[in-house]
Amino acid sequence: MIDAEGVRKSFGARTVLRGVELKVEDGETLVIIGGSGSGKSTFLKCIIGLVRPDGGSIVVDGVDVTKVHDEFHFAEYRRKFGYLFQEAALFDSLTVAENVVFGLRYLTDIPETRYRSIATDKLALVGLKGIEDMKPAELSGGMKKRVALARAIAAEPQYILYDEPTTGLDPIMSDIINDLIIDLKKKLGVTSVAVTHDMKSAYKIADRIAMIYEGKVLEIAHPDIIKITRNAAVRQFIEGRSEGPIRMKIKDYD
Amino acid sequence: MSAAQPAYDPMKATLTTVGDRALSIAESMGEFTLLIRTSFFWLLRSRVEWRQTVIQMLQIGVQSFPVTAMTSLFTGMVLALQTGSSFRDLFNEPVFTGTIVSFAVVKELGPVMTAMVVSGRAGAAIAAELGTMKVTEQIDALYTLGTDPVRYLVLPRVLAFLVMLPLLTVFSDFAGVIGGCVVSYVKLDVPTNVYWHEVFDHLGHKELFHGLIKTVVFAFCISFICCYKGLFTRGGAEGVGKATTSAVVNSMVSVLIIDYFVTAILVALGLT
Numbered sequence: 201m202i203d204a205e206g207v208r209k210s211f212g213a214r215t216v217l218r219g220v221e222l223k224v225e226d227g228e229t230l231v232i233i234g235g236s237g238s239g240k241s242t243f244l245k246c247i248i249g250l251v252r253p254d255g256g257s258i259v260v261d262g263v264d265v266t267k268v269h270d271e272f273h274f275a276e277y278r279r280k281f282g283y284l285f286q287e288a289a290l291f292d293s294l295t296v297a298e299n300v301v302f303g304l305r306y307l308t309d310i311p312e313t314r315y316r317s318i319a320t321d322k323l324a325l326v327g328l329k330g331i332e333d334m335k336p337a338e339l340s341g342g343m344k345k346r347v348a349l350a351r352a353i354a355a356e357p358q359y360i361l362y363d364e365p366t367t368g369l370d371p372i373m374s375d376i377i378n379d380l381i382i383d384l385k386k387k388l389g390v391t392s393v394a395v396t397h398d399m400k401s402a403y404k405i406a407d408r409i410a411m412i413y414e415g416k417v418l419e420i421a422h423p424d425i426i427k428i429t430r431n432a433a434v435r436q437f438i439e440g441r442s443e444g445p446i447r448m449k450i451k452d453y454d
Numbered sequence: 455m456s457a458a459q460p461a462y463d464p465m466k467a468t469l470t471t472v473g474d475r476a477l478s479i480a481e482s483m484g485e486f487t488l489l490i491r492t493s494f495f496w497l498l499r500s501r502v503e504w505r506q507t508v509i510q511m512l513q514i515g516v517q518s519f520p521v522t523a524m525t526s527l528f529t530g531m532v533l534a535l536q537t538g539s540s541f542r543d544l545f546n547e548p549v550f551t552g553t554i555v556s557f558a559v560v561k562e563l564g565p566v567m568t569a570m571v572v573s574g575r576a577g578a579a580i581a582a583e584l585g586t587m588k589v590t591e592q593i594d595a596l597y598t599l600g601t602d603p604v605r606y607l608v609l610p611r612v613l614a615f616l617v618m619l620p621l622l623t624v625f626s627d628f629a630g631v632i633g634g635c636v637v638s639y640v641k642l643d644v645p646t647n648v649y650w651h652e653v654f655d656h657l658g659h660k661e662l663f664h665g666l667i668k669t670v671v672f673a674f675c676i677s678f679i680c681c682y683k684g685l686f687t688r689g690g691a692e693g694v695g696k697a698t699t700s701a702v703v704n705s706m707v708s709v710l711i712i713d714y715f716v717t718a719i720l721v722a723l724g725l726t
Contacts, residue, residue, distance in 0.1 A: 250594050271492075271602050272499075283598040289591040306600030351599070 201226055202247060206256035209242055216242050218415030229385055229392040231406035238412050240395040244361050248281050249274050279307050282352030286364040288344040290336035297332035300350045307355040322350040326380055342373035353384060362394035366401045378404045399438055411437060486682050493612060496605040506610035514576040515618030519625065521575060522568045526626035529563050530555055530633030538642040548642040552652030555634030560657060564627040565665045566713055569672035572619060573705035577680040580611055581701030584684025585694035608681045615677035616670060623669045664725050668716050675712060676705045
């Protein structure tokens with residue numbers, strides 16, 4: 201279980217998280233929605249310890265990541281997680297198979313002789329075969345995402361964190377990735393947290409949806425409840441309207 | 455009615471600018487020191503990534519060999535031409551050309567020129583590669599896959615530099631002295647046996663040691679500066695460009711500054 205309480209984070213004068221409170225139950229898929237720059241990805245990085253919160257706590261299976269200080273313990277903590285990056289973040293210099301099994305050397309005791317077959321198995325799980333020796337530069341965007349997903353699940357983590365899993369993909373490939381996320385949950389029984397602003401994807405994969413706005417969780421509920429919410433800001437976001445309580449501060453981006 | 459704007463205070467603005475700059479420098483120095491500390495931590499606490507280290511040795515050392523040898527060869531040649539011609543004008547014969555060329559190349563020009571060339575070639579490549587990895591989240595990916603970028607990326611590069619730069623310098627020294635020999639023979643009519651006598655009569659292991667000590671210090675500085683600039687890249691493609699330029703400029707300037715101070719220490723210790 202992931203239990204976040206009062207998570208705060210600022211970058212210089214810009215406050216991103218102002219006290220996020222969230223609980224993710226074992227085996228569920230929680231989708232976090234919110235506008236660009238609302239702090240969704242920052243929160244995800246706080247969970248895995250890539251970003252250190254300024255305050256609050258994030259407890260995963262009894263370990264508070266905000267209290268972990270040295271790299272050995274961070275490595276131990278991160279063993280439980282697989283992380284899918286928004287732009288896949290595959291290592292350019294390695295082949296697809298080497299990318300998939302990269303974490304096994306550090307996260308598991310599996311002998312190297314088994315790496316090739318594991319790479320093939322995990323790639324098959326995400327619907328890819330015969331690309332083991334290709335370089336990431338030779339792959340399409342959708343294939344990169346799937347290879348990254350295979351890499352995230354290679355060490356069989358308990359938790360998978362998805363950062364914008366469908367961003368930049370065509371609608372069909374987005375749906376394929378959604379199906380994969382649902383499949384992985386069924387087959388591996390993992391607990392997942394996905395950050396997205398793709399509402400179609402959110403409705404399809406989520407057990408619960410949480411919306412972050414102005415650094416706090418505005419509402420958290422089952423997708424069917426979110427669809428009929430009375431919260432004006434959440435309604436505006438899920439319906440994708442420019443008019444409403446959420447005012448995009450265009451000047452901030454100038 | 456809008457609120458009145460506070461009056462512009464030039465003193466406050468200047469102090470703010472100076473203060474921000476000082477804080478930024480202090481922050482960079484702290485990050486750089488922590489990078490060195492973390493590298494030593496992983497060197498002592500984990501197994502070295504030998505495969506990565508060998509790959510880096512090939513990229514930093516073997517692939518830099520032609521350009522460093524060529525640079526030293528022509529440096530030795532021009533040095534012989536300049537000193538031989540000057541001495542012929544002054545003393546009617548180009549005496550001590552071999553001694554001057556070998557001393558200058560082995561103690562000073564070989565280490566410095568090699569360090570400069572490798573900074574420009576391998577140092578820039580390191581900063582650009584790590585910078586690109588940083589802006590495409592590959593560095594974060596390393597953390598999520600159970601390893602530390604300092605252990606996987608920085609340490610192999612630093613070790614490769616520490617091994618390969620002295621080796622490259624030895625080859626460069628040799629190329630420079632050979633270059634001097636060719637010019638002395640062809641342009642100054644100095645017989646090769648006379649040239650080599652002048653070289654070996656005065657050049658000993660102390661001179662070679664003097665040059666190599668400097669090279670090890672250069673290797674340490676260049677590798678850490680370039681890795682630091684790469685790992686702490688901010689922004690996209692523009693950031694990578696800036697980091698690469700900054701890595702090369704800082705490495706080269708550091709080599710020249712450190713060269714003086716290390717030489718001063720070696721001279722004080724009698725290693726001249």
